[in-house]
Structures are given as structure tokens and as C-alpha cells.
Amino acid sequence: MATEPKTATSAWALVWDIFQSDKKRRWGLLAELGLTPVQGMALSSLDADDPPTMSHLGGQIMCDSSTLTGVVDRLEALGYVERRPAPNDRRARCVALTDKGRALQAELRARMSPPPPQLEHLTADEAAQLHDLLATAIARHATGA
Amino acid sequence: MATEPKTATSAWALVWDIFQSDKKRRWGLLAELGLTPVQGMALSSLDADDPPTMSHLGGQIMCDSSTLTGVVDRLEALGYVERRPAPNDRRARCVALTDKGRALQAELRARMSPPPPQLEHLTADEAAQLHDLLATAIARHATGA
DNA sequence: TATTGTTATACTCTATAACTATA
DNA sequence: TATAGTTATAGAGTATAACAATA
Numbered sequence: 001m002a003t004e005p006k007t008a009t010s011a012w013a014l015v016w017d018i019f020q021s022d023k024k025r026r027w028g029l030l031a032e033l034g035l036t037p038v039q040g041m042a043l044s045s046l047d048a049d050d051p052p053t054m055s056h057l058g059g060q061i062m063c064d065s066s067t068l069t070g071v072v073d074r075l076e077a078l079g080y081v082e083r084r085p086a087p088n089d090r091r092a093r094c095v096a097l098t099d100k101g102r103a104l105q106a107e108l109r110a111r112m113s114p115p116p117p118q119l120e121h122l123t124a125d126e127a128a129q130l131h132d133l134l135a136t137a138i139a140r141h142a143t144g145a
Numbered sequence: 146m147a148t149e150p151k152t153a154t155s156a157w158a159l160v161w162d163i164f165q166s167d168k169k170r171r172w173g174l175l176a177e178l179g180l181t182p183v184q185g186m187a188l189s190s191l192d193a194d195d196p197p198t199m200s201h202l203g204g205q206i207m208c209d210s211s212t213l214t215g216v217v218d219r220l221e222a223l224g225y226v227e228r229r230p231a232p233n234d235r236r237a238r239c240v241a242l243t244d245k246g247r248a249l250q251a252e253l254r255a256r257m258s259p260p261p262p263q264l265e266h267l268t269a270d271e272a273a274q275l276h277d278l279l280a281t282a283i284a285r286h287a288t289g290a
Numbered sequence: 291t292a293t294t295g296t297t298a299t300a301c302t303c304t305a306t307a308a309c310t311a312t313a
Numbered sequence: 314t315a316t317a318g319t320t321a322t323a324g325a326g327t328a329t330a331a332c333a334a335t336a
Contacts, residue, residue: 115157
């Protein structure tokens with residue numbers, strides 16, 4: 001296009017480009033740990049101090065309850081999580097990390113946290129600006145401002 | 146954490162949060178159009194003027210050749226693409242959009258392009274700053290600067 | 291009656307290995 | 314020999330419907 005728009009829409013398109021170009025690295029990391037993408041999402045979203053119920057976890061990772069049954073079955077077979085009765089509802093079951101699962105979660109988070117190479121090319125000031133803009137957007141959205 | 150870091154890493158974590166919170170909308174859009182996530186990626190990455198070969202398309206959307214065979218089979222059965230012989234290599238086949246596929250691609254791109262609600266809360270100036278920072282990062286990475 | 295989770299079923303995605311046709 | 318694409322096979326993700334236990 002002749003004139004660059006520079007709107008929220010065009011900025012989002014750039015975010016997409018960066019996300020897409022980083023996909024190979026992320027998938028490779030998961031594969032090295034022997035996890036599928038959904039297993040990685042489930043594992044990294046588990047709160048060690050507050051094990052969610054199946055339905056709560058399903059809501060977090062946008063996963064059907066019948067799908068989640070299979071996913072958690074496999075994570076349990078791998079020894080990363082275990083199902084426990086829920087305290088307040090005898091129908092529900094909580095998904096709790098095992099020690100092995102906690103260790104893998106830490107490893108996963110550590111390896112996933114580095115930004116893609118594009119963002120490494122920003123100066124410290126520029127990175128702080130980027131952080132502030134995003135934090136501002138999120139905060140305004142949260143407060144409905 | 147007590148002190149906010151404001152680095153490229155923390156900025157990337159915020160991008161993740163926004164991406165995650167927008168997932169439901171994106172998946173819903175695809176479902177409304179009767180497409181799976183991979184089908185959506187394939188369709189939206191096809192260049193109408195320059196149909197890629199199977200292997201080129203597979204590289205773009207990070208998809209194994211045998212997986213892609215099935216994906217393209219289904220897109221072809223739905224009438225969105227058609228396989229054509231490649232001009233220079235009698236082994237290869239190009240994946241070309243049909244008229245129906247071009248229309249769906251336009252619809253898909255139009256519906257996917259709006260930014261998530263968080264970014265709508267930025268002013269025009271802030272959005273332009275965000276665009277510039279991301280464009281700078283991408284440009285420096287591309288030129289190895 | 292409604293909700294939580296599982297099972298049954300069917301389809302899609304995914305990768306590995308073997309294969310055909312072409313380079 | 315190497316590469317492009319398909320097929321066969323097996324496992325994992327996905328959703329719908331039916332179901333049992335509990336709220």
C-alpha cells in the first residue's frame with residue numbers, strides 16, 4: 001500500500017507476523033519436552049497452589065469437557081498431574097500437579113518466556129515503551145475505560 | 146512481583162495475555178465459516194496471484210506434507226481450492242483458490258483483521274507508537290541490525 | 291431440573307514410513 | 314540419488330450426544 005496506516009489494526013497485524021514467525025520455535029520447545037500444544041497449554045496454565053476443576057481448566061484453555069478428559073488422561077498417564085476429589089462438590093474433580101509436573105511446568109515456563117528475536121532488537125527504552133503501551137491497553141480494557 | 150521489570154520479556158508476556166484472551170473470538174469466527182484452525186491458516190495464507198506448491202504451502206503454515214495432503218483434500222472437497230500442475234516441475238502441484246475460495250478468503254481476512262478489544266482502548270497516537278515500535282523491531286531483525 | 295465429568299462415536303489433525311513419479 | 318506428493322497407519326485433538334452421579 002502507498003500510505004502506511006499505523007492504527008491499532010496495523011499494529012495487530014505486526015503482532016500476528018511476529019507470533020507466526022515464532023511458531024516454529026514454540027512448537028519445537030514443546031516437542032523437546034514430549035508435549036503436544038494442548039498438553040503444553042494445560043500444563044502451563046495449572047496453578048500449583050489452587051488446582052482447578054476439570055470444567056474450570058477447560059474454560060481456561062478453551063477445551064471441550066470430553067476433549068479435556070482425554071488430554072488429562074494422557075497427562076496423568078505421563079505422571080504430570082493427578083485427579084483429586086473437589087472439596088465442595090462431589091461431582092467435580094480437581095487437576096493437581098505432581099512433583100514431576102511442577103518441575104516440567106517450571107522448565108516449560110522458563111523456556112517459553114524469552115521473547116522472539118524481533119523484540120530482542122529493541123533498546124531497553126523501546127522495550128519499556130512497548131510494555132507500557134500494552135499494559136495501558138490491558139488496564140483500560142479491564143476497567144472499562 | 147514487587148518491581149515491574151518492563152523488558153522485552155515482560156512486554157512479550159503481555160502480548161501472550163492479549164493473544165490468549167482473543168482466542169475464543171478467533172476460533173468462533175473460524176467455526177462460523179465452517180473452517181478448522183489449520184484450514185483457516187491455509188486458506189488465509191494462499192496467494193491468489195501466485196498459487197504455491199504443496200511443499201511451499203506446508204512450509205508457510207508449518208505443516209507436514211502428509212498432513213497437508215489431507216487438509217488440501219478437504220478444502221478441495223469443499224470447493225475452496227483446486228490442485229493444478231506446477232509450471233516448472235512435473236512432480237509438484239500448485240494449490241489455487243477457486244472463486245468460492247477467494248470470496249471466503251476475503252471474508253476471513255476481513256473478520257480476522259480487527260484488533261482485540263484491549264488495543265481498541267489506545268488513542269490514535271498510542272496505536273501509532275505501538276505500530277512503530279513493532280515495525281522497528283521487525284525491520285532491525287530483518288536487516289540483522 | 292441442572293451441572294460435572296465420563297464414555298461412545300466420528301471426524302480432523304499430526305507425524306513416520308513406504309511408495310510412485312519425476313528431477 | 315534426491316525431491317514432490319500420496320498412501321497407509323497409528324495416535325492425539327475435537328465436538329456431539331448419551332449417560333451416571335451429584336447439586
